Amino acid sequence: MAQPVPTPTLLLPEFYRRTDVLQVARDLLGMVLVSEWDGRRTAGRITETEAYRAPDDRACHAYANRRTPRTEVMFQDGGRAYIYLCYGIHHLFNVVTAPAGQAHAVLIRALEPLEGLEYMAERRNILGTSPKEKIRLTTGPGALSQALGLHRACSGQSLLLPGKGFWIEDRGLQVPGQDIASGPRIGVDYAGECAAWPWRFWERDSLYVSKTPRLKSL
DNA sequence: CAAACGATCGGCT
């Protein structure tokens, strides 16, 4: 595993506003997502992502460039959060990418916890500190959003203002290309052919990656 | 206005 660098640097608009959302999804692996609410700071290293891309991707909420109040933020320029409620329970955190008009986003699916584990545990209602409980803190898109206090009320908020809610830093912990695995996205079986596209990326040897889905029966 | 449906999780068998 890579060693930290002393000076964290904030990811800039040009990182997010690239037009290749698959590349952004890979490049986000190893970056550090930070949140700070009321002086309570939590941070985790990104270990798993999924790319979503309008207009051609049926699994994307903005498929065919359909605009709704919920998905409007995806059409804005990159460097914001798109957070929505899933199954009536879970808030799922996405990074909006690409220039305005292109509705691309990267779902953050798992983190390796780095800072504020006690706040994460409290928000997640996890009592112990065993290795298994540490994994449960931030593995899975709903879990990590809960651990970092990311709520759909913050959808649309900028990621470019460090110290204001949440942002993403480069601490020199990126995942080298040969350590990145890819495969189909989770939970998008309804999306026809797009369901098979290998647009999920994860750090191959990380403990902090969500379970692979059951193989679909033939 | 009604109804169907999730980019999931955790508890239980």
Added chain:
DNA sequence: GCCGATCGTTTGC
């Protein structure tokens, strides 16, 4: 491995 929880969003009548 299976199943139920739970509710905002979207679409259709």
